[in-house]
Amino acid sequence: MIMKPFASLYRPDPQIASLGAKMGDAVRPAHFPKTILRFRNDRWAATVGLADYDDTAWVRHFGRFDPLPDNMPEPLALRYHGHQFRVYNPDIGDGRGFLFAQMRDGDGRLLDLATKGSGTTPYSRRGDGRLTLKGGVREILATEMLEALGVNTSKTFSIIETGEELIRGDEPSPTRSAVMVRLSHSHIRIGSFQRVAAEGDTEFMQQLIAYCLTQLYDVALTENPAAQLLGLAVERVADLAASYMVAGFVHGVLNTDNINITGESFDYGPWRFTEYWDPQFTAAYFDESGLYAFGRQAEALHWNLGQLAVALRLVSDAPPLIAALERFPALYQQAVIRRFLWRLGVASRGEALDRQLVEAAERTMAREKIAIDQFFYLYRHCNANAGDATGEYESAFAALLRDYAPVEGNRHAYWSKGAICSMLIHEVEDIWQAISEKDDWEPIQSKIHAIREMGQAHMTPNL
Numbered sequence: 001m002i003m004k005p006f007a008s009l010y011r012p013d014p015q016i017a018s019l020g021a022k023m024g025d026a027v028r029p030a031h032f033p034k035t036i037l038r039f040r041n042d043r044w045a046a047t048v049g050l051a052d053y054d055d056t057a058w059v060r061h062f063g064r065f066d067p068l069p070d071n072m073p074e075p076l077a078l079r080y081h082g083h084q085f086r087v088y089n090p091d092i093g094d095g096r097g098f099l100f101a102q103m104r105d106g107d108g109r110l111l112d113l114a115t116k117g118s119g120t121t122p123y124s125r126r127g128d129g130r131l132t133l134k135g136g137v138r139e140i141l142a143t144e145m146l147e148a149l150g151v152n153t154s155k156t157f158s159i160i161e162t163g164e165e166l167i168r169g170d171e172p173s174p175t176r177s178a179v180m181v182r183l184s185h186s187h188i189r190i191g192s193f194q195r196v197a198a199e200g201d202t203e204f205m206q207q208l209i210a211y212c213l214t215q216l217y218d219v220a221l222t223e224n225p226a227a228q229l230l231g232l233a234v235e236r237v238a239d240l241a242a243s244y245m246v247a248g249f250v251h252g253v254l255n256t257d258n259i260n261i262t263g264e265s266f267d268y269g270p271w272r273f274t275e276y277w278d279p280q281f282t283a284a285y286f287d288e289s290g291l292y293a294f295g296r297q298a299e300a301l302h303w304n305l306g307q308l309a310v311a312l313r314l315v316s317d318a319p320p321l322i323a324a325l326e327r328f329p330a331l332y333q334q335a336v337i338r339r340f341l342w343r344l345g346v347a348s349r350g351e352a353l354d355r356q357l358v359e360a361a362e363r364t365m366a367r368e369k370i371a372i373d374q375f376f377y378l379y380r381h382c383n384a385n386a387g388d389a390t391g392e393y394e395s396a397f398a399a400l401l402r403d404y405a406p407v408e409g410n411r412h413a414y415w416s417k418g419a420i421c422s423m424l425i426h427e428v429e430d431i432w433q434a435i436s437e438k439d440d441w442e443p444i445q446s447k448i449h450a451i452r453e454m455g456q457a458h459m460t461p462n463l
Contacts, residue, residue, distance in 0.1 A: 008106035010049025012071040015102055015110055015215050022204050024076040027098050030119030030129065032179065034163030035063035038133075038441070039140055044155045044183055047105045048113075062181045063160040065118065071101040077121035081198055082191030082257025083307055085291055090198060092191070092257055093123030096130065099187055110215050113157060114187050116267075117179040130166050133159075133176035134432050135269075137444065141431065142268040143182075144448055145423040148455030149247040150342060152240060154184040154266035170285075176436075185264050186216050190308045191257035197311035205314050216262050226312040227320035229261075231327070234305055236263020238328050241298040242335030246343055248273050248372035252283030254292045254300040256307050273423050277365035277372060302328045343458065345380045346404035357404070360397040368395070373422040381415045407459075414457035421454040 016023060037055050045051040050068075053061070060066050067073055075098035081090045098121065101113040116139075117131025136159040146153040158181040165174035188208070196205045209225045213232075222228045240263045244251065251258075252270040260266055270284035279295020287293070292300055305328065309321040337354045340361060341347070348354055365375050379401060414421075431447060434440040 005043045005047050006106055007046040007051070008049055008104075010069075011104040012068060013102055013104050013110060014072045015211070016072070016076060016099060019204075019207060019211055022079075022201070023208075024078040024094070024099065025122050026074045027077045027121045028119070029065040029075060029098070029115075030162075030179075032063065032160075032162035032164065032177075034161065035059045036161040036163070037063070037158075038136075038161050038178070039156065039159040041155060041157050041183075044157060048103045048111060048183070058158065059160060062158040063162070063179060065100060065115075068101045068103075068113075071103070072099070075100050075115070075118070077123060078187060078192065079123075079195055080189055080191035080257055081195040082189070082255050083194075083304070084255045084257070085287075086303075088194075090195070091123075091125065094121055095123040095125055095127055096121070100181065108218070109185060112184050112187050113181055114184065115179060115181055117162075117177070128166070130162075130164060130177050131180055132166055132168060132171070133161055133178040134171065134436070136178040136180045137432055137435060138271070138428060139180060139182070139268050140444065141423055141428055141447065142271050144451045145273070146243075146247060146249060146265060148421075148451045148458065149243075149249075150339065150458065151243040151247055151249070152236070152264050154182045154264060157181040157183045182266065184260070184266055185262045186212075186260060187266075188212060188216070188261045189257050190259045190261065190304055190311070191255075192261070193308055193311040194256060197314045200314070202314055205312075209312075209315070212261050224316055224320055226316035227324055230305070230309055230312055230321055231324040233261055233263060233308060234324050234328050235331055237301050237305055238298075238331035239263065239335040239339075240265055241301045241332055242339050244297050245294075245336060246339040248275075248277075248294075250274055250281060250283040250292070250294045251297065252287065252292060254297060254304065256304045259301065259304050261308075272425055273372075275371050275422075275424055276369055277362055298332050302332075341404075343376050343380070344401070344404075345407050345458075346401070347407055349404060353400075353403075357397070357400050360395075360400055364395050364397040371422070373420050377415070377420045412457035412459075414453055419450075421450050423451075 037059055040058055042051045061068055077094035077098045079093045082092055096117055097115045098118060099112055099114045103111055105111055120129035140156045143153050143156045160179050162177045162179055164177040166177050167173045168175060196208060209229050210221060213219050213221055213225055213229055217232050250272050258267045272283040274281040274294050280290060281294040282290050305325060309325055312321055337358050340358045365372060431443045434443045
């Protein structure tokens with residue numbers, strides 16, 4: 001379910017308390033030398049009734065972490081296990097973040113405010129619990145771009161620079177520090193269920209499943225809640241995998257502790273957008289085997305859902321879980337087609353013809369080395385202008401596309417400007433360089449504006 005920004009009243013609802021002490025550990029936030037507000041997402045703050053806070057109040061709550069009114073009295077570091085590059089690790093959990101607050105939006109969805117870089121917890125594993133400012137800037141850019149491209153993603157809610165110098169082995173050090181708050185539709189992960197299964201806690205597994213179904217999916221429980229939850233997660237995660245492909249996005253670290261039970265993308269570390277349709281493209285320098293390469297993300301997410309099914313065997317027979325898992329490939333293919341058509345701005349002509357169009361698109365991008373963002377921009381522009389795909393833009397794909405009717409809204413000015421909005425690594429580095437060397441925040445503000453304009457041009461996805 002894609003979250004849409006519209007204003008709502010503040011409606012605190014800390015439902016996580018209903019799961020009791022087994023869900024996480026109460027922690028204290030770090031005390032930072034400075035709290036310099038660098039980014040506040042008023043568009044999404046309005047959806048949970050927090051946009052009216054002035055900067056002083058904002059910093060007090062999202063830099064010093066004073067509790068929000070009638071909300072969680074203290075932060076909670078969540079417990080979970082997980083497969084990391086398919087090696088099981090029971091020694092993880094929220095190591096530099098915590099759940100800070102929960103509230104309802106105007107649609108009644110339960111949303112979380114959680115942190116990254118807010119200090120050490122029982123799960124820090126000798127880490128410092130901090131976040132680099134560059135990491136925060138990268139997350140702003142990732143979430144803004146993904147949202148504009150119709151991906152069901154967490155939202156970067158706040159970035160506050162904290163005045164510490166951090167030492168990191170994979171970037172120039174010392175480097176500036178920050179604390180981030182993200183808005184998400186839950187922070188419960190596949191790894192959360194893996195931990196409960198490893199502990200053999202049948203009662204708590206049933207409680208956690210019921211929480212996810214009633215509070216996150218807003219459905220009544222069936223005779224087999226475990227299979228019901230897996231079926232819903234398969235639908236959401238199959239769509240997530242398709243959305244990554246159509247966006248040209250590589251998450252980089254699709255471990256089971258990074259996969260949200262609601263199918264929402266979050267926790268951006270070594271992410272990248274691939275310039276070309278290259279299935280072998282990887283985002284993380286340490287992904288030496290290409291396990292999470294661009295073209296293997298659907299496989300990785302399907303595998304992760306298999307680990308959720310294994311965990312749910314604690315309370316369910318295998319056959320209904322297997323049946324739910326077996327739906328993934330078809331759901332993924334359907335979602336790829338649906339999202340391709342959405343990004344091209346055309347109406348469906350039926351599954352068989354649509355599949356031909358998508359396959360032709362993939363071949364065209366790969367063989368002719370057309371950049372993904374350029375491809376969608378050019379052909380959407382051409383289709384919106386009576387099929388004038390001629391000359392250098394002519395292809396077998398263009399011939400198929402001419403039979404497709406544009407959807408309403410293709411006339412947005414963005415499609416005629418000729419300024420293609422992308423988020424390639426050199427653009428990210430240029431934005432960071434301006435901040436790092438000159439403390440110049442204008443390039444990132446301009447980029448956010450351009451991304452949001454592009455998102456408006458695509459129209460709100462009904463995916």
